[in-house]
Amino acid sequence: MATVVVQQPLGKDRMEMQIISHYVHFWSSGCFAYWCFPCFTCATTGNFGESTCLPLLDIFGPALMAAFGIGLCVPPVGLAMRVAVRYKYHIGGSICEDIMMTCCCIWCSWCQMSREIKARKKVVRIFRREHNFEEN
16 A cells, blocks of 8 residues: 655654744845845846846836936836736735835835745655565
């Protein structure tokens, strides 16, 4: 008879390690975003499968538009990426929520997208092992 193991039981030490690992991962993306936000956004778009130079339009785009007298308050690439991530991974929400999030806290928006992309890229492996026992 074959046994399929989906998840091993975890001991107390293993459970604590997963919780600590979760918080380290959470803060590491926040620190990366805080210290080098343009690099963080480029890395996030690259992880999503888009051009890594795309977020640079959010930096230079509003300055260029302002030079021509057109004000721009919503970062277009940040908003487009947020909508694309929601659509691709079937995450609930609305365009109004996306606009508010990208206008009010662009760093929070990009950190959230980065965590969602990384969480969806994890591979789950199921191992199958057969035991052959000979009876005497």
